[in-house]
Amino acid sequence: MTQPYEWSVAEAAERIRDKRISSRGYVQALLARIRDYEPSLHAWAHLAGDWAEAQASQCDEDTVRGVSRGPLHGVAVAIKDNYDVIDLPTRGGSDLSDDKPAAADAVAVARLRRAGAVVLGKTAMTPFAAMDPAPTRNPWNGDHTPGGSSSGSAAAVGAQMCAAALGSQTAGSVLRPAAYCGVVGLKPTYDAVSRQGLMACAWSMDHVGVIARDVDDAALLFGVLTGAGPADSKDSDGQITVGIPDRGFDISDASDAEAFVGAVDVLAKAGAKIVSVEVPDGLQSLASAGILVMYAELAAFHRDLYSRRASEYPPRLRVLVEAGLSIAAPDYVNALRVRHHAAGELSSALAGLTVLLTPTTTSPAPSRQGSTGDWRFNLPFSASGHPAITLSCGFAKNGLPLGIQAVASHGREDFLFKVGRLFQQHSDWHKRRAPMKAGPI
Amino acid sequence: MTQPYEWSVAEAAERIRDKRISSRGYVQALLARIRDYEPSLHAWAHLAGDWAEAQASQCDEDTVRGVSRGPLHGVAVAIKDNYDVIDLPTRGGSDLSDDKPAAADAVAVARLRRAGAVVLGKTAMTPFAAMDPAPTRNPWNGDHTPGGSSSGSAAAVGAQMCAAALGSQTAGSVLRPAAYCGVVGLKPTYDAVSRQGLMACAWSMDHVGVIARDVDDAALLFGVLTGAGPADSKDSDGQITVGIPDRGFDISDASDAEAFVGAVDVLAKAGAKIVSVEVPDGLQSLASAGILVMYAELAAFHRDLYSRRASEYPPRLRVLVEAGLSIAAPDYVNALRVRHHAAGELSSALAGLTVLLTPTTTSPAPSRQGSTGDWRFNLPFSASGHPAITLSCGFAKNGLPLGIQAVASHGREDFLFKVGRLFQQHSDWHKRRAPMKAGPI
Numbered sequence A, B: 001m002t003q004p005y006e007w008s009v010a011e012a013a014e015r016i017r018d019k020r021i022s023s024r025g026y027v028q029a030l031l032a033r034i035r036d037y038e039p040s041l042h043a044w045a046h047l048a049g050d051w052a053e054a055q056a057s058q059c060d061e062d063t064v065r066g067v068s069r070g071p072l073h074g075v076a077v078a079i080k081d082n083y084d085v086i087d088l089p090t091r092g093g094s095d096l097s098d099d100k101p102a103a104a105d106a107v108a109v110a111r112l113r114r115a116g117a118v119v120l121g122k123t124a125m126t127p128f129a130a131m132d133p134a135p136t137r138n139p140w141n142g143d144h145t146p147g148g149s150s151s152g153s154a155a156a157v158g159a160q161m162c163a164a165a166l167g168s169q170t171a172g173s174v175l176r177p178a179a180y181c182g183v184v185g186l187k188p189t190y191d192a193v194s195r196q197g198l199m200a201c202a203w204s205m206d207h208v209g210v211i212a213r214d215v216d217d218a219a220l221l222f223g224v225l226t227g228a229g230p231a232d233s234k235d236s237d238g239q240i241t242v243g244i245p246d247r248g249f250d251i252s253d254a255s256d257a258e259a260f261v262g263a264v265d266v267l268a269k270a271g272a273k274i275v276s277v278e279v280p281d282g283l284q285s286l287a288s289a290g291i292l293v294m295y296a297e298l299a300a301f302h303r304d305l306y307s308r309r310a311s312e313y314p315p316r317l318r319v320l321v322e323a324g325l326s327i328a329a330p331d332y333v334n335a336l337r338v339r340h341h342a343a344g345e346l347s348s349a350l351a352g353l354t355v356l357l358t359p360t361t362t363s364p365a366p367s368r369q370g371s372t373g374d375w376r377f378n379l380p381f382s383a384s385g386h387p388a389i390t391l392s393c394g395f396a397k398n399g400l401p402l403g404i405q406a407v408a409s410h411g412r413e414d415f416l417f418k419v420g421r422l423f424q425q426h427s428d429w430h431k432r433r434a435p436m437k438a439g440p441i
Helices: A009-017 A023-041 A049-064 A107-114 A151-158 A175-180 A215-226 A254-269 A282-312 A315-325 A329-351 A379-384 A413-425 B009-017 B023-041 B049-064 B107-114 B151-158 B175-180 B215-226 B254-269 B282-312 B315-325 B329-351 B379-384 B413-425
Strands: A044-047 A076-080 A118-123 A164-169 A184-187 A207-212 A241-245 A273-277 A355-359 A388-395 A401-407 B044-047 B076-080 B118-123 B164-169 B184-187 B207-212 B241-245 B273-277 B355-359 B388-395 B401-407
Touching: A009 A023, A009 A049, A009 A215, A023 A044, A023 A049, A023 A076, A023 A118, A023 A151, A044 A151, A049 A118, A076 A151, A107 A118, A107 A164, A107 A215, A118 A151, A151 A164, A151 A175, A151 A207, A164 A175, A164 A215, A175 A184, A175 A207, A175 A388, A175 A401, A184 A215, A184 A413, A207 A215, A215 A388, A215 A413, A241 A254, A254 A273, A254 A355, A254 A388, A254 A401, A254 A413, A282 A315, A282 A329, A282 A379, A282 B329, A315 B329, A329 A379, A329 B282, A329 B315, A329 B329, A355 A413, A388 A413, A401 A413, B009 B023, B009 B049, B009 B215, B023 B044, B023 B049, B023 B076, B023 B118, B023 B151, B044 B151, B049 B118, B076 B151, B107 B118, B107 B164, B107 B215, B118 B151, B151 B164, B151 B175, B151 B207, B164 B175, B164 B215, B175 B184, B175 B207, B175 B388, B175 B401, B184 B215, B184 B413, B207 B215, B215 B388, B215 B413, B241 B254, B254 B273, B254 B355, B254 B388, B254 B401, B254 B413, B282 B315, B282 B329, B282 B379, B329 B379, B355 B413, B388 B413, B401 B413
Parallel strands: A076 A118, A076 A164, A241 A273, A241 A355, B076 B118, B076 B164, B241 B273, B241 B355
Antiparallel strands: A044 A118, A164 A207, A184 A207, A184 A388, A355 A401, A388 A401, B044 B118, B164 B207, B184 B207, B184 B388, B355 B401, B388 B401
């Protein structure tokens, strides 16, 4: 007999649909688990327990009347604190932000709710999605960071407080925390999901993202978020070709690299063709141009607030704003051009592949003292806008999860799901759960 | 018996197709006219007479073999000097530019040539498409500017040296010179025609454009340039609704405004519904944000060359580069955001209209001393990327042509052609020709 918190989104939706549990009963079970572990995890910026139960009750009334709201009918999700949720303030992880309640849901939130989802509350994040750590801890080891900026979303899913959460990624803010917390993180193609109602970090690189525990759930939520429905593979029969970059993605600790080698092996044994890919020079340009673009856009967003309240800014964000303010417009323009050309080079490299496969991060989650970890392996694909997914692929020698990152051509999320499903059919890393202990971890 | 130089593109193509004239005969007739008037007009940066005759002869050989290259088979066109034409340098109106011959045709040029067009040569333009005057004179009155930056393209078509030419527009560089020279100028939707091989001025506002003498020719060339074929109206039967902005488009001289009033009257009598349109506030934002974006991108393009050869820069361009270099990246980023939102406002205002109709310019062509005229009425639509066309609509009291500018929703060039054809069916301003005199004008 499994517990409700163990269910995937699809499993919870099925049980609620079959009236084996009410939405309210499901939500109450999650709230109980959250109460047990939140004191030590700090995953939530605002838990909306009463409201969540009320939403669930309304779903249950619909169920009684034979009405299903959609594929997420009655299933609870968590929302990162930089998305507008009606009547709640959008704090973006900082007291410096406006505390006025949002007048409407962000488009991504509205789509989830229209499909029947119940909002549990808003998850903790690094202030303004930058690099100052959130209070959140890693569910696998509380001394380590859950990553950022979607710290609470990844930790909540990793700790089985909910089956799925919205995150957002500008450099590596979905894939990195998802990998650190041993769950699935999806960053769709740039602009595939509306950013309306998402607080800007760096607008030309901001992506709506999904954190879940398996690929099917990520695909299900992606279909809801795009409004396109279930995101099944468009050509599920074709040969899978997995490209491994010939350089630039070295894991810090050689023994930890074995998990990546093992993951490639799983795919090879499952029938995928593995090829070595010469990394285009543009990948380095994507990173350097992406950083410049990101800092300039971040500074544009913060300039007015920063001019009034610089002394209250957290130190890492402050450095970024100062850096962005000092960039000259022609440098930014050139960075946009460099990024555009480099993204084209990367698209060419991806054209012959189902996915490019890399480690998701340079290492497992580092200590939570002062850092949210390194987004170096994720940034190029945030800058280029290519869709990317991370899948749990094993554990480092310190017992923390490691992930593989798959990247596909623009608009080919179906390739990510196809490779991801193959991997999860032939491995069970996605079924491992953080060994949570109640109380301080 | 009309002269070859009087023919439209469509008329020349038909005569060549019917073997009533050879392409070579047609080209020779144009070259003779160019030789007569070029000494006073200065429309050409590089006249490629021998090459043009050779291209024409090849077309004629195809004709003999029963092969038509396409809708422009054997028809001569002029190319603005900022487009790559194979084996010719792309000077962009300046000796400061690289004089290396282009290795390939720009995409726009290649499309014209694949459709059978013969390239006569490259037309004069303001240096780097900025605001320092070209040597070109206005065919209607040599003391006046032909406008810029597509000075030579507009003057050549206005002086009947050729039936059509490529121009380019970043602020008002196609519509303004076309209006000043009494011809048709088309700026399609941003990105509707590839800019590959077009020297950048300000990349996010650069548009490939067409200068011709009637709407049918502009539509014909547009169809060739997009590769979509003849650009006929998609709904030629519907009611035409013409919006007149309620403010912001006042012609300097009240008596010259009568031509605009008369043009509206022509359309009303021809059955168009005329409505007053409240100009969105965003129109002013489009202009101010557009200028900032343009200067920053222009400076990005020039920075390296300018750092080495600033003292050789023409004075107006120098001011623009200096201005652009001083812009901070966050200001540019904010200008992009303002532009994006304002373009959305304008799109909403255009949604209920077939076209928005304004005077093309604030006045007829000013004196050629030091200025290429005012692009104030064109800039917002270059910044927003909406397609626009100018049609000759009469003459100012000083005898110089005036134009009306029609603007449509993104991708609705067919609306421009529909309104333009209706106007030209019910007026004959487009048949008036500059009273050219050989020798100095």
